Amino acid sequence: MNSKSQTVLSDTDAYSTNDAGVRAELSEIDASIRTASIFFTVSSVLWLLIGSVFAIIAAIKMHHPDFLGGDAWTTFGRMRSAHLNAMALGWGNNVIFAVGLWIMARLCRSPIRHGGLLLIAGLFWNFGLTLGLAGIIFGDMTSVEWLEIPHYATPLLAFSYLLVGVWGIMAFHFRKGAHVYVSQWYILAALFWFPWLYAIAQIMIIWFPARGVVQSVTNWWFAHNVLGLWLTPMALATAYYLIPKVLGRPIYSYYLSVLGFWSLALFYNWAGVHHLIGGPIPVWLISAGIVASVMMVVPVVVVGINHHMSVVGLHRAVWRSPALRFVVFGSISYTLASFVGSAMALRSVNEITHFTHLTVGHAHHGVYAFFTMIMFGGIYYMLPRLLKREWPSATLIRVHFWGSAIGITIMLVALHVAGWLQGVQMKDASIPFLEIVQMTLPWLKARSVSGLFLTVAHIAFAVNIFWMLFAAGSFRARTAPTLLSKNDGEAFAK
Amino acid sequence: MRNLALLFCGIFFTLAFSFSGLILSSNNILGGLQRTTETLDEEGQLQEGEELFPRVMPGLAKQGKQVYIEMGCMYCHSQQVRRAGFGGDAERGWGPRASVPRDYITQERVLLGTMRTGPDLMNVGGRPLNADWHHLHLYNPQITSEHSNMPPFAFLYEVQAIEQSPSADALQFPPGSPYAPAAGYEVVPTRKAEALVAYLMSLKLDYSVPEAPIL
Amino acid sequence: MDVENYQDLMPIILLGIVFFISALGMFYWSSKRGQLRDFDSQAKTIFTDEEPEGVVSDQFPDEKR
Numbered sequence: 013m014n015s016k017s018q019t020v021l022s023d024t025d026a027y028s029t030n031d032a033g034v035r036a037e038l039s040e041i042d043a044s045i046r047t048a049s050i051f052f053t054v055s056s057v058l059w060l061l062i063g064s065v066f067a068i069i070a071a072i073k074m075h076h077p078d079f080l081g082g083d084a085w086t087t088f089g090r091m092r093s094a095h096l097n098a099m100a101l102g103w104g105n106n107v108i109f110a111v112g113l114w115i116m117a118r119l120c121r122s123p124i125r126h127g128g129l130l131l132i133a134g135l136f137w138n139f140g141l142t143l144g145l146a147g148i149i150f151g152d153m154t155s156v157e158w159l160e161i162p163h164y165a166t167p168l169l170a171f172s173y174l175l176v177g178v179w180g181i182m183a184f185h186f187r188k189g190a191h192v193y194v195s196q197w198y199i200l201a202a203l204f205w206f207p208w209l210y211a212i213a214q215i216m217i218i219w220f221p222a223r224g225v226v227q228s229v230t231n232w233w234f235a236h237n238v239l240g241l242w243l244t245p246m247a248l249a250t251a252y253y254l255i256p257k258v259l260g261r262p263i264y265s266y267y268l269s270v271l272g273f274w275s276l277a278l279f280y281n282w283a284g285v286h287h288l289i290g291g292p293i294p295v296w297l298i299s300a301g302i303v304a305s306v307m308m309v310v311p312v313v314v315v316g317i318n319h320h321m322s323v324v325g326l327h328r329a330v331w332r333s334p335a336l337r338f339v340v341f342g343s344i345s346y347t348l349a350s351f352v353g354s355a356m357a358l359r360s361v362n363e364i365t366h367f368t369h370l371t372v373g374h375a376h377h378g379v380y381a382f383f384t385m386i387m388f389g390g391i392y393y394m395l396p397r398l399l400k401r402e403w404p405s406a407t408l409i410r411v412h413f414w415g416s417a418i419g420i421t422i423m424l425v426a427l428h429v430a431g432w433l434q435g436v437q438m439k440d441a442s443i444p445f446l447e448i449v450q451m452t453l454p455w456l457k458a459r460s461v462s463g464l465f466l467t468v469a470h471i472a473f474a475v476n477i478f479w480m481l482f483a484a485g486s487f488r489a490r491t492a493p494t495l496l497s498k499n500d501g502e503a504f505a506k
Numbered sequence: 507m508r509n510l511a512l513l514f515c516g517i518f519f520t521l522a523f524s525f526s527g528l529i530l531s532s533n534n535i536l537g538g539l540q541r542t543t544e545t546l547d548e549e550g551q552l553q554e555g556e557e558l559f560p561r562v563m564p565g566l567a568k569q570g571k572q573v574y575i576e577m578g579c580m581y582c583h584s585q586q587v588r589r590a591g592f593g594g595d596a597e598r599g600w601g602p603r604a605s606v607p608r609d610y611i612t613q614e615r616v617l618l619g620t621m622r623t624g625p626d627l628m629n630v631g632g633r634p635l636n637a638d639w640h641h642l643h644l645y646n647p648q649i650t651s652e653h654s655n656m657p658p659f660a661f662l663y664e665v666q667a668i669e670q671s672p673s674a675d676a677l678q679f680p681p682g683s684p685y686a687p688a689a690g691y692e693v694v695p696t697r698k699a700e701a702l703v704a705y706l707m708s709l710k711l712d713y714s715v716p717e718a719p720i721l
Numbered sequence: 722m723d724v725e726n727y728q729d730l731m732p733i734i735l736l737g738i739v740f741f742i743s744a745l746g747m748f749y750w751s752s753k754r755g756q757l758r759d760f761d762s763q764a765k766t767i768f769t770d771e772e773p774e775g776v777v778s779d780q781f782p783d784e785k786r
Contacts, residue, residue, distance in 0.1 A: 191762060224616060266764040404782070
């Protein structure tokens with residue numbers, strides 16, 4: 013796949029604008045980033061599976077504390093932290109590098125340069141993370157939320173990220189064509205924000221600890237911003253690209269997306285303090301965080317309107333597209349999770365929900381039902397175009413979708429109910445603490461069951477990916493994957 | 507919006523704004539906090555000759571904090587008491603007053619925590635639970651707290667044969683406990699367990715500070 | 722814990738005002754420079770000859786078009 017004449021539909025007059033001669037065809041760009049994106053995809057899926065194992069172990073321990081309880085290295089605190097970091101940094105970052113950089117490359121309209129840099133970055137990232145997780149499990153965990161990885165592993169992550177970040181900014185700088193798309197703003201912004209958040213948090217909490225609760229303020233500015241200024245923009249970038257792309261219809265309102273971008277950048281930054289409501293920090297700081305958390309309704313509603321109106325009338329096409337099933341599920345979840353989050357920031361609600369399982373449920377609403385589902389959609393769209401092959405099994409795709417959708421729904425219901433009851437009962441001092449614990453146990457068991465659904469879904473996903481990668485030849489499409497060709501009515505041979 | 511410099515400015519400023527507003531300003535206000543006497547004299551100065559709070563942790567307790575950190579205790583236990591009337595902290599006897607920023611200035615790692623799968627521990631040392639209780643509870647929480655979902659930490663203890671007479675620090679199990687060792691054996695804490703319990707016993711919110719007196 | 726003296730907040734209030742004014746300035750500058758125009762073609766930049774507008778570009782592998 014190395015020359016323009018090989019593209020599926022060449023020489024059409026339809027879309028090309030005046031600088032078409034300069035802009036490369038998508039298939040060329042896809043070919044140039046193929047190795048890096050596939051490396052990151054495979055890494056992300058492996059970490060997803062590993063993270064799922066840690067998750068199941070931690071979940072079972074919550075209602076059967078003796079499970080694997082004999083050794084320090086499988087104790088709950090370490091398993092839970094290993095799960096979080098394997099998922100956030102292993103699944104999350106790798107899938108972001110796989111899909112986000114691919115979208116950036118496509119929108120920058122130029123075959124990528126220095127793909128080797130990305131591979132080196134990926135190796136350092138995975139190695140650093142492995143070292144970090146081993147550190148957590150074998151006793152060097154920091155007990156700083158979202159920063160549990162010990163200090164000897166973080167420089168490897170930092171170096172890896174430096175390569176990726178610089179690459180991303182350079183790709184944007186050397187873009188062809190006059191136009192910039194909303195996804196590119198989000199990706200660029202996220203690429204810039206993440207290293208600063210991480211570096212500042214590492215410096216002010218781990219390396220040169222700030223005094224007292226200043227650490228806590230820094231911690232939650234950092235951790236919430238990983239969600240809001242790294243995971244969220246990358247997922248939104250993917251959704252903004254895929255929804256119109258798959259449907260063949262431009263986004264409803266580009267103007268609204270400008271508003272959405274800047275309001276997110278402004279408000280999300282301040283929302284993190286809501287993790288400390290009621291805590292030993294100045295009240296005005298808490299109030300600022302609450303205001304920002306409620307103001308988040310603005311960008312969320314904007315994005316919701318944009319995505320919803322972009323889909324209106326084409327719901328069947330959404331359902332029939334694997335990518336969009338996941339992406340639209342994610343997009344709807346973004347709206348819901350954010351509204352719940354804004355509500356949770358109100359003091360009267362927070363009095364009940366703080367410190368409970370509801371917080372964990374809300375976190376998974378965001379990172380799984382929103383971020384992860386959208387990124388699943390991204391992979392379903394991207395991989396056939398990189399490999400020029402079809403997905404081997406539609407059944408596995410359906411198993412993946414339903415497993416994830418049902419699993420996360422069970423988890424969210426179980427944790428939100430358990431958490432709410434927990435909070436209400438904790439407020440009533442006449443209810444002994446151990447009775448509250450007992451009340452939560454059936455819900456925590458339901459959460460473990462939901463974890464099984466999710467793990468089955470992830471296994472289906474992984475099997476499909478490896479099948480597609482390694483069963484070469486059996487699924488090669490005749491001209492291009494049927495997902496792409498518009499007139500080619502024949503199904504390829506299976 | 508196509509201009510990289512313009513985008514960069516906005517992206518940078520939004521982050522810088524929250525960083526300065528939240529972190530730099532709280533560092534400004536709280537960074538200078540010092541230990542204090544429980545009350546101040548008429549001129550607002552520290553009382554002469556009185557003890558300073560918060561206390562500095564003794565050495566064994568500091569080592570115990572390291573055990574607390576590496577076991578991830580914070581992920582189920584918070585260390586902050588909310589003010590009376592906001593949540594049930596005061597009514598549950600989790601602390602005689604709300605915790606304030608000054609309570610944390612002597613800690614190199616602040617472990618506020620965000621989950622209460624287990625009770626808050628800010629003032630656990632001030633509750634009528636002695637070291638023996640803590641050792642039994644850590645060895646296996648079911649001994650003292652049936653149906654608890656806290657993990658067992660038996661790996662912080664050693665089961666050894668009783669020589670001549672039982673060790674002074676051997677755990678005293680309730681009669682007939684299914685967790686007691688076999689006859690002729692005793693359970694003794696390792697140094698890590700001793701340190702952890704010393705840390706827990708040191709967690710006390712039993713002093714006033716001028717901005718938050720115990721009423 | 723309430724703020725003892727609201728003067729402590731003055732630096733951050735001033736900072737906020739500075740940011741607000743520079744944000745307004747940047748929006749004004751960018752609209753003058755034409756950054757905020759021509760949204761329609763910017764929205765269509767995702768489409769190309771290979772994957773043009775008007776065509777649904779994803780479906781299940783076992784479904785015929």
